[in-house]
Amino acid sequence: MSEKEKKTNEGERKEGFGHISRREFLRDAGLVIGGSTMGSIAFASETEAQQQVKESDVAKDPCSEESADITTIELTVNGGKYGFRVEPHWSLRQLLRDEIGLTSPKDWCGGHGACGSCTVIMNGRPVLSCLTLACECDGAIIETAEGIAKAKHPIIQSYIKWNAFQCGYCTPGFVTTAKALLDRNPDPTEADVRDALAGNLCRCGTYQQHPPAVLEAAEALKRK
């Protein structure tokens, strides 16, 4: 590669990635994870994407660079109401653990969205709390593994019966993902369960135990 080409590549790298903040990264990751519609925005050219944000979102977006640094949000967590003043870069995982003291959302992959151990249920859907900005959670209804256990949901007993854990580090992420599946699909097949849990990793290798545990919880819910 010629010196000129090297310099051009260097310049593109700096321009394209060097200035991205953690907040911008989290928001882009959220867009990509959000699905193909949002993904199309993520793949638009930088100028186009910036224009879309500027024209439609900034005025009412509490997480935008133009907003005040501290945002006030209210949310419901495991049935309790909370109000917080949050900094723009805080993740939902950080808020749940450091401000509320809920330790079930874990951090195995360092907040890279790769392990599923930080999964919580937000407005009925499983989300990676490490990649969800706290400032975007105003009005959200959140469930964590603590709330699921407190409500005596059958998934807890089923996981115990089937020994679906060893060290237990990944278990809250599996339990929240499984509970969200059962909420939206009370009669899942084994394939549905495997599909739903595909984003959750377990370093102890307990994968075989999860489908029967979730299917048994589904049966228990039907008898209720």
Ligand code: FES
């Ligand atoms: S800590 Fe969130 S996916 Fe790994």
Ligand code: FES
């Ligand atoms: S039970 Fe140990 S990581 Fe899953």
